Amino acid sequence: MGRYLGRKLAIYLLTFFFAVTIDWLIPRLMPGNPVDTMVARMALRADVAEVLRSYYIRAFQLDLPLWQQYLNFWIALSRGDLGISTWLFPQPVIAIIYRAVPYDLLLLLPAILLSWIAGNQAGAMAARVRWLDNTLLPLSYILTATPYMWLALLLAWALGHVAGLFPIAGAYSFNIRPHLSWLFIRDLLWHWFLPFTSLFLVMFGGWAIGMRNMIIYELEADYSRYLEALGAPQRLIRKYAFRNAMLPQITGLALQLGAIVAGTLATEIVFAYPGTGYLILQAVQNQDYFLLQGCFLFIITGVLLANFTIDIIYALVDPRTRLGMTGE
Amino acid sequence: MRAKIRHEFLYFALRNAKLRIGLSILLLFAAAALVGPMFARYDPNAYVGPPAHPPSPEYWFGTTTFGQDVYSQFAHGLRSTLVVGLIGGGIGTMLGVLIGLVAGYRGGLLDEILNMFTNIVLILPTLAILIIIAAYLTVRGILVESIFIGCTAWPWAARAIRAQTFSLRVREFVDLARMSGRSPLKIMLTEIAPNMMSYLFMTFILQFGGAILNAATLDFIGLGPTQGMSLGLMMNNAVLWAALQLGMWWWLIPPGAAITAIVGALYVMNVGLDEVFNPKLREL
Numbered sequence: 001m002g003r004y005l006g007r008k009l010a011i012y013l014l015t016f017f018f019a020v021t022i023d024w025l026i027p028r029l030m031p032g033n034p035v036d037t038m039v040a041r042m043a044l045r046a047d048v049a050e051v052l053r054s055y056y057i058r059a060f061q062l063d064l065p066l067w068q069q070y071l072n073f074w075i076a077l078s079r080g081d082l083g084i085s086t087w088l089f090p091q092p093v094i095a096i097i098y099r100a101v102p103y104d105l106l107l108l109l110p111a112i113l114l115s116w117i118a119g120n121q122a123g124a125m126a127a128r129v130r131w132l133d134n135t136l137l138p139l140s141y142i143l144t145a146t147p148y149m150w151l152a153l154l155l156a157w158a159l160g161h162v163a164g165l166f167p168i169a170g171a172y173s174f175n176i177r178p179h180l181s182w183l184f185i186r187d188l189l190w191h192w193f194l195p196f197t198s199l200f201l202v203m204f205g206g207w208a209i210g211m212r213n214m215i216i217y218e219l220e221a222d223y224s225r226y227l228e229a230l231g232a233p234q235r236l237i238r239k240y241a242f243r244n245a246m247l248p249q250i251t252g253l254a255l256q257l258g259a260i261v262a263g264t265l266a267t268e269i270v271f272a273y274p275g276t277g278y279l280i281l282q283a284v285q286n287q288d289y290f291l292l293q294g295c296f297l298f299i300i301t302g303v304l305l306a307n308f309t310i311d312i313i314y315a316l317v318d319p320r321t322r323l324g325m326t327g328e
Numbered sequence: 329m330r331a332k333i334r335h336e337f338l339y340f341a342l343r344n345a346k347l348r349i350g351l352s353i354l355l356l357f358a359a360a361a362l363v364g365p366m367f368a369r370y371d372p373n374a375y376v377g378p379p380a381h382p383p384s385p386e387y388w389f390g391t392t393t394f395g396q397d398v399y400s401q402f403a404h405g406l407r408s409t410l411v412v413g414l415i416g417g418g419i420g421t422m423l424g425v426l427i428g429l430v431a432g433y434r435g436g437l438l439d440e441i442l443n444m445f446t447n448i449v450l451i452l453p454t455l456a457i458l459i460i461i462a463a464y465l466t467v468r469g470i471l472v473e474s475i476f477i478g479c480t481a482w483p484w485a486a487r488a489i490r491a492q493t494f495s496l497r498v499r500e501f502v503d504l505a506r507m508s509g510r511s512p513l514k515i516m517l518t519e520i521a522p523n524m525m526s527y528l529f530m531t532f533i534l535q536f537g538g539a540i541l542n543a544a545t546l547d548f549i550g551l552g553p554t555q556g557m558s559l560g561l562m563m564n565n566a567v568l569w570a571a572l573q574l575g576m577w578w579w580l581i582p583p584g585a586a587i588t589a590i591v592g593a594l595y596v597m598n599v600g601l602d603e604v605f606n607p608k609l610r611e612l
Contacts, residue, residue, distance in 0.1 A: 161575045
């Protein structure tokens with residue numbers, strides 16, 4: 001198990017290194033440079049613009065040799081310095097991201113866990129019951145084909161605007177300050193419900209389809225046939241099939257993380273939910289490159305950590321990995 | 329013999345309800361994307377009518393907050409969405425096939441390196457990379473967008489095709505080809521690839537759908553094409569200009585509905601094709 005996790009960890013570290021390099025490289029690789037864009041936007045007199053330009057180039061250390069810039073980038077990163085936001089000047093990017101993290105987790109964790117559990121249960125049930133299969137499967141295909149933001153828009157329009165049951169913007173009412181009380185928690189949950197539901201539904205479809213197909217595949221496997229021939233009760237066979245089908249679903253969760261994160265960003269934009277997605281929208285609109293790059297690194301780090309957590313869970317759940325019996 | 333196989337394939341393909349339904353929906357939207365813009369009476373970005381007008385005989389899908397014609401935007405957006413899917417999905421499939429075939433066929437150190445690279449790109453969230461690339465491009469077109477989407481979408485395809493190649497390369501007919509002195513490239517393209525044609529085709533369909541969804545999300549975040557129109561951009565504009573608060577459903581609903589229908593049709597087609605290609609899954 002130690003070897004398995006060690007190998008995974010090595011890949012993640014390499015990925016992180018790769019991602020940071022991309023983050024550093026892309027602004028330097030792209031046509032046009034951000035400093036010019038920034039100075040041009042201020043619409044200054046030519047000579048003043050030139051002075052400001054050279055000031056910025058020195059301030060951002062763009063006059064240093066490339067390897068030094070790259071090294072400095074890593075040093076700054078290791079101190080948690082992601083630069084200063086231009087949108088919310090002069091707040092450091094890292095502080096802005098810190099404020100958004102709780103909202104991201106509040107949406108993501110329950111949505112991922114609950115949809116995974118519910119989807120697996122529903123999929124396993126559908127593989128057993130004909131009428132459920134005929135209703136759940138088409139529905140799941142529609143759900144999984146839905147772009148996250150569209151379902152979010154649909155729910156916000158139907159339940160928020162038309163029915164007026166739920167608020168459609170923000171994480172809490174404007175007239176409440178965040179504090180620990182029932183009033184605030186109730187308000188928070190009330191705002192949380194729609195974005196959560198739309199994330200939950202889209203993900204649910206994918207898990208249900210995956211589980212249904214896996215269960216059918218497992219029930220065709222030799223061990224199921226053998227158990228059946230031995231006269232084992234259907235429930236026992238199903239139980240074994242479910243356990244075996246769960247492993248690919250755990251791997252699937254790791255593979256889906258990128259798409260899930262993307263969906264969450266879009267959903268947060270629809271509901272003006274103050275997580276990272278909303279920050280990215282603001283950063284794009286205000287051309288705040290530091291904030292954007294900070295968000296990028298934050299997302300990568302989060303996805304890598306989540307991947308590693310899933311690997312640990314996988315190792316714990318699958319006895320073969322635990323005992324070091326597979327080459328994976 | 330060849331003709332008979334093709335005949336049999338068509339027979340099962342036409343009998344398959346999932347494939348029929350999926351293909352009809354897809355063709356319907358493709359036709360709409362082809363001829364739709366011809367019926368658009370206005371430029372998609374021109375301010376032509378009264379603001380926030382619900383659907384009417386004059387403005388079929390209503391107008392936006394600024395009085396742009398939603399139908400014109402939809403027709404043009406549909407076209408670019410399908411173009412992104414075709415080009416992005418095509419590039420993603422091609423890269424996946426290339427890397428998967430080479431890694432699987434050559435094996436050894438090259439495989440180790442390519443596999444490591446595939447794993448790294450697989451873990452990186454695609455959209456995060458697309459965001460950072462798109463943000464630094466001041467002028468973005470549909471074509472550039474699709475190329476970038478294709479260049480980040482290939483890893484899972486490469487991994488799956490690598491695994492398939494592994495199992496095919498030890499077969500006798502491949503050995504025979506090797507003994508007859510064919511070049512590795514030729515063996516990959518004429519011996520191995522045709523034997524997983526059905527799989528490659530299904531990979532393309534999934535890449536097609538994935539590219540459309542990725543483009544929609546990217547456009548929705550506000551990093552879509554700077555000129556032109558797309559379905560994701562329509563949703564982005566609708567949200568930014570308070571279509572939700574004003575209850576302008578005619579602006580909010582159609583773009584996403586079209587994306588859902590197209591991607592859903594592709595998924596259903598994929599399941600249908602799986603049943604057609606794989607005799608074990610056929611319902612007789």
